[in-house]
Amino acid sequence: GAGVSQSPRYKVTKRGQDVALRCDPISGHVSLYWYRQALGQGPEFLTYFNYEAQQDKSGLPNDRFSAERPEGSISTLTIQRTEQRDSAMYRCASSLGSGGIETQYFGPGTRLLVL
Amino acid sequence: KNQVEQSPQSLIILEGKNCTLQCNYTVSPFSNLRWYKQDTGRGPVSLTIMTFSENTKSNGRYTATLDADTKQSSLHITASQLSDSASYICVVSSQYDYKLSFGAGTTVTVRA
Numbered sequence: 001g002a003g004v005s006q007s008p009r010y011k012v013t014k015r016g017q018d019v020a021l022r023c024d025p026i027s028g029h030v031s032l033y034w035y036r037q038a039l040g041q042g043p044e045f046l047t048y049f050n051y052e053a054q055q056d057k058s059g060l061p062n063d064r065f066s067a068e069r070p071e072g073s074i075s076t077l078t079i080q081r082t083e084q085r086d087s088a089m090y091r092c093a094s095s096l097g098s099g100g101i102e103t104q105y106f107g108p109g110t111r112l113l114v115l
Numbered sequence: 116k117n118q119v120e121q122s123p124q125s126l127i128i129l130e131g132k133n134c135t136l137q138c139n140y141t142v143s144p145f146s147n148l149r150w151y152k153q154d155t156g157r158g159p160v161s162l163t164i165m166t167f168s169e170n171t172k173s174n175g176r177y178t179a180t181l182d183a184d185t186k187q188s189s190l191h192i193t194a195s196q197l198s199d200s201a202s203y204i205c206v207v208s209s210q211y212d213y214k215l216s217f218g219a220g221t222t223v224t225v226r227a
Contacts, residue, residue: 106158
């Protein structure tokens, strides 16, 4: 079936605006992860959902970042009052089950540019 | 400090040649190690996954090795093709932990 999809693919916003990034995981995947990837670096963990429960948000850099997955499927990562340092590629991944052994399937990412 | 270090940062090889990428990690306790391939502008795609008890795993022309004692892994690409040009990322998971530790990746460029 279809892989992980994310929207928008590109987002340009002005400093101080709020943005919402959407992730559609693979159908039936229990776990969903958000990562942030700087240019030339590997992804950095932000938060993790098991079904609709946000199990870990320790990677969120500050309280301007929040995420939800209200029905255990689609997830939204929201950044309030964006700052230029928020500019990065934001990637979503999903896995069939939970736990470290599960293969995570990554989406194409949303490239965010804050001017 | 990043718990997964990869080398080299980048390399260029001629089509048909072999190359080996290195990954050293300090993640503990160790659960598994994966190699991902990331094409430019795309999300990472899993190539191999190895647990503590496995020391080699192949996927076509890609062969990964793991030495859990020295906490080192390598990814060997045989008979490289132009389509192998990508970033190769080493990812380590600790036991009972869904949070993956990513290396910065090695950028491989294959030239005709």
